Amino acid sequence: MTFETLAGASLAIRARVLTYHAHPMREGEGAHRFIEDGLVVVRDGVIERVGEASELLPTLDPALEVADHRPLLLMAGFIDPHLHMPQTQVIGSYGTQLMEWLARYTFPEESRYGDPAVSDEAARFLLAELLRNGTTTASAFCTSHPQSAESLFREADRLGMRLVAGKVMMDRNAPPALLDTPERGFEESKALIGRWHGRGRLAYAISPRFAPTSSEAQLEAAGQLAADHPDLHIQTHLSENHGEIAFVRELFPWAEDYTAVYERYGLVRPRALFGHCIHLSERERASLAGQGASAIFCPTSNLFLGSGLFDRDAALAAGLRTGLATDIGGGTSYSLLATAAEAYKALALRDQKLTGHAALYMITAGNAEALGWGDRIGQVAPGFEADLVLVDTGATPAMRRRMERAESLEEELFALVTMGDDRAVAATYLAGRLAHRR
Numbered sequence: 001m002t003f004e005t006l007a008g009a010s011l012a013i014r015a016r017v018l019t020y021h022a023h024p025m026r027e028g029e030g031a032h033r034f035i036e037d038g039l040v041v042v043r044d045g046v047i048e049r050v051g052e053a054s055e056l057l058p059t060l061d062p063a064l065e066v067a068d069h070r071p072l073l074l075m076a077g078f079i080d081p082h083l084h085m086p087q088t089q090v091i092g093s094y095g096t097q098l099m100e101w102l103a104r105y106t107f108p109e110e111s112r113y114g115d116p117a118v119s120d121e122a123a124r125f126l127l128a129e130l131l132r133n134g135t136t137t138a139s140a141f142c143t144s145h146p147q148s149a150e151s152l153f154r155e156a157d158r159l160g161m162r163l164v165a166g167k168v169m170m171d172r173n174a175p176p177a178l179l180d181t182p183e184r185g186f187e188e189s190k191a192l193i194g195r196w197h198g199r200g201r202l203a204y205a206i207s208p209r210f211a212p213t214s215s216e217a218q219l220e221a222a223g224q225l226a227a228d229h230p231d232l233h234i235q236t237h238l239s240e241n242h243g244e245i246a247f248v249r250e251l252f253p254w255a256e257d258y259t260a261v262y263e264r265y266g267l268v269r270p271r272a273l274f275g276h277c278i279h280l281s282e283r284e285r286a287s288l289a290g291q292g293a294s295a296i297f298c299p300t301s302n303l304f305l306g307s308g309l310f311d312r313d314a315a316l317a318a319g320l321r322t323g324l325a326t327d328i329g330g331g332t333s334y335s336l337l338a339t340a341a342e343a344y345k346a347l348a349l350r351d352q353k354l355t356g357h358a359a360l361y362m363i364t365a366g367n368a369e370a371l372g373w374g375d376r377i378g379q380v381a382p383g384f385e386a387d388l389v390l391v392d393t394g395a396t397p398a399m400r401r402r403m404e405r406a407e408s409l410e411e412e413l414f415a416l417v418t419m420g421d422d423r424a425v426a427a428t429y430l431a432g433r434l435a436h437r438r
Contacts, residue, residue, distance in 0.1 A: 008045015008160070008386060008431030011065040014038070014053050015074035015390060018413075019380035020365040024357040025316065032357060033380075034409060039066075040074060042386040045431030050380055069390050072426050073416075075360065076378050077136025077387035078336040079367035080326050082235070082275045082296040085126055085140045085152050085165070086110045086119075087329030097306050098241040101330065111177040113143040119151035126328075127155050131436040133335045134425040136387035137368075137377055139164035139235055139273060139325075141207055144178050146188045153196040160200065160430050162377060162387065164233050166207030167192055171218045186221040193229060201431075203233060205273070210237035211248050211261045223265035233271045233371070236262065238295075239284070240276035241307045259284040268293050271372040275327065276301075277315070278308040285318035294321040294370040299342040301330035313352050323370030324362040336363040337420035344418065356413030386432040391416065395424040 017038030022031040039053040041060070049056060060066070086109060093105040112118045130138055142148035142165055149167045156163035169185035170178065180188065189206060197204035206229070208214045208222045226234060239245060239258050248258050255261045259280070262268050270292035277288075277295035288295060297310045315322045325331070326339050333339060340359035347354050368378025377385050393416045394400035402419060406412040416424060428436040 008042070009433045010043050011067060011432055012039055012041045012056075012060060013067045013069060013074060013388065013429075015040075015069040015072050017050065017074045017380055018360070019050075019076060020357070020361040021379060021381070023366065024355060024361050031361065037070065038074065040380055040386075040388070042432040045386055045433075047380065047382055047384050047386050049382060069427070073391040073393060074380065075389050075391060076364040076368075076380050076384070077389045077428060077430075078134045078363045079371065079378060080130065080135050080138040080336060081273055081294070081323040081367050081370050082298055082325035083138060083140050083328040083331070086113050086122060086143050086148060088122060088126055088129075091329035092332055093329075097243065098330075099243050099247070101305060106329075107175050107178055110143040111175060113148040114145040116147055116151065119145070119148045120155075122148075123151040123155040126152070127159060127161060129334050131159075131161075131428045131430075132425065133422045134389035134391070134428050135334070135336060136389070136428060136430055136435075137162040137371070137373075139205060139233065139371065141165075141209070141235065142167050144168045144170055144180050144185075146192060149192050149196070153192075153199075153202055157200045157202060159435065160433065161435075162201040162385070164203045164205045164235070164371065166205035166233075166235060168207050168209045169218055169222055170209045170213035171215050173213050182215065182217040182221040185218055186225060189225055193225075193232070197229075197232065204229075205233035205235040206267075207234075208236050208267070210244070211258065212244060212251060216252075219261070219265040219267070223267060226266050226269070231271075233273060234267050234269070235273045236267070236275070238262070238274040238277050239279045240302075241305070242279065245279060257281055257284055259287055263287065273323070273370070275325070276307065276310070278302060278310050280311075280314075282314075282318070285314060285320050289318045289320040292321075294323055296323040296325045296370065297343060298325050298327035298331055299346040300332045300339055301327035303342060303346060304332050305330055309346050309350050311350060312347055312354075313350070321370050322362075323367045324359075325367075333421065335421040337417055337424060339363075341418045341420075356410050356415075356417050359417045360413060386429060388429040389425060390427040391420070392424050392426045393420075395420065395426075399424070
């Protein structure tokens with residue numbers, strides 16, 4: 001099913017409408033559109049018109065359903081460009097940094113995912129939890145078992161959810177139960193691409209886990225997949241932890257830096273999503289930006305695992321596309337609102353700022369741009385897919401009390417970001433169809 005023939009619902013939604021079409025740090029007040037009493041008209045899952053309710057209501061077909069959600073805030077559905085489907089039961093595991101965390105908690109957990117019952121249950125839980133948190137699009141790592149990707153794609157297809165996912169490729173430095181080979185990783189990925197990529201709202205991501213768990217032969221195989229499928233996403237990890245970086249230097253002594261490993265195998269390009277990117281050099285940022293790749297900032301994970309502080313301003317200065325993600329389960333919240341609050345704190349430690357507008361841009365239109373889908377999701381605008389979230393900025397007693405003193409939209413939004421979580425999500429729509437209601 002193509003974007004142009006997307007199947008979905010037809011209705012109109014009345015609410016306070018907020019959308020972003022540019023980065024607030026570059027365009028200021030001109031980056032967003034806000035309508036206090038707005039109407040969004042959806043036809044077959046695609047937004048047809050957006051405007052003042054007083055102007056659009058008289059023009060509607062009387063048979064069209066109008067869902068009145070005033071005074072809730074209607075935004076584009078949240079987008080999560082980096083998380084791990086099999087880590088929902090190791091989230092919040094105590095007391096280690098990255099490499100030990102993988103060995104002690106993550107790899108043993110992922111070894112269970114060849115079992116269809118385990119993978120099916122995890123897929124159902126993860127996607128339901130994302131919808132409960134207002135997330136309508138995600139990019140997810142599965143395990144090295146093809147079954148894990150099958151389960152996640154099948155559930156996303158059933159829900160009509162836009163999803164990027166892939167079977168992890170790794171052939172060394174992990175337990176035997178999780179290892180594939182260069183040949184098997186290639187063939188299993190190729191089969192999954194044929195079965196799922198482009199079906200409904202699904203897209204496949206070539207997914208070498210990260211350089212330490214792939215031999216040069218496997219990275220060559222991943223590069224061949226990338227060359228054979230230039231439209232596919234690529235997802236991996238880059239420069240998260242000092243110990244990881246030292247290990248990469250030991251494994252690939254010929255490489256100028258960590259990014260150069262991926263460059264050699266043709267894995268740095270548009271729609272390549274590099275998780276973390278904390279300790280990059282100027283050369284690496286310039287290279288990623290120049291080749292159209294995206295850096296994905298995962299603040300709750302970076303703080304929880306003690307990995308370091310992402311340099312957002314350096315990424316902006318380099319012109320590097322930047323996403324903001326939960327990184328479940330190194331990250332500790334499924335909520336992109338809570339994740340944005342942690343981003344504010346992590347950036348503050350670098351003397352960098354994140355406004356409410358900038359945070360909400362990042363988890364909607366900004367993440368759509370990072371995924372290479374800025375033309376179809378992430379905005380409440382005609383021609384965009386009607387993946388929408390209704391947000392209650394007074395969802396809790398504490399939030400309601402705070403909002404009594406909010407003197408501007410920015411102040412209200414900043415309080416939403418710093419105090420909000422799943423409780424602030426009143427409803428989530430996928431292609432105009434109600435997918436979650438609080």
